[in-house]
Amino acid sequence: MTDDILTAKIEHGFDHLDADGSGRLNEDDHAMMGKRAAAGLGHADGSPEEARAVAAFVFIWNDLHRPHLPEGREDIDKASFVASTRSLATDPAAAEATLGALGRTYLSIADIDGDGEVSVEEFAAFQRSHSPGLGQDDIDKAFAYLDRDDRLTAEEFVNAVVEYWSSTDPQDPGNWWMGQPIYER
Numbered sequence: 001m002t003d004d005i006l007t008a009k010i011e012h013g014f015d016h017l018d019a020d021g022s023g024r025l026n027e028d029d030h031a032m033m034g035k036r037a038a039a040g041l042g043h044a045d046g047s048p049e050e051a052r053a054v055a056a057f058v059f060i061w062n063d064l065h066r067p068h069l070p071e072g073r074e075d076i077d078k079a080s081f082v083a084s085t086r087s088l089a090t091d092p093a094a095a096e097a098t099l100g101a102l103g104r105t106y107l108s109i110a111d112i113d114g115d116g117e118v119s120v121e122e123f124a125a126f127q128r129s130h131s132p133g134l135g136q137d138d139i140d141k142a143f144a145y146l147d148r149d150d151r152l153t154a155e156e157f158v159n160a161v162v163e164y165w166s167s168t169d170p171q172d173p174g175n176w177w178m179g180q181p182i183y184e185r
């Protein structure tokens, strides 16, 4: 239990994103996220859908993380990731710009049938492929907290991403983006 719920969420998120456990995130980690997302959503190796998912995650890396890397570095360690993500909490405009864009990129990957909303099946497929270590129980809990009518609207989905990575309010539903919050376990 930590009284800093935001740091706890960001650290937990980093551990899931760093699927190879190297302690650093780089472009390869992001390309792998795209490949896993595409595979988890049933798209074939080498398909245009896979290429689109990989490009979306590599875009996140290039647009969100890369501009903040020290000169000459091509990866980010956990402490730097936590610090740069945390800084968004005190800058709502920057949080909306960067995390809102992240949420909309995620949405474009998760919304397989393109109806503008995320069904419980689409959410499960996206979370499982994006964070392979996440169990079904946490995915079910996350969806139940984020949604009240069986579908995540684009706004519910994007808000959840923004809240998970930048909110310090324990009441915000987005804290449940990855299931039971790590600081409540």
Ligand SMILES: [Ca+2]
Pocket: 018, 019, 020, 021, 022, 023, 024, 025, 026, 029
């Ligand atoms: Ca890594």
Ligand SMILES: [Ca+2]
Pocket: 110, 111, 112, 113, 114, 115, 116, 117, 118, 119, 122
């Ligand atoms: Ca959909």
Ligand SMILES: [Ca+2]
Pocket: 146, 147, 148, 149, 150, 151, 152, 153, 156
């Ligand atoms: Ca809903």
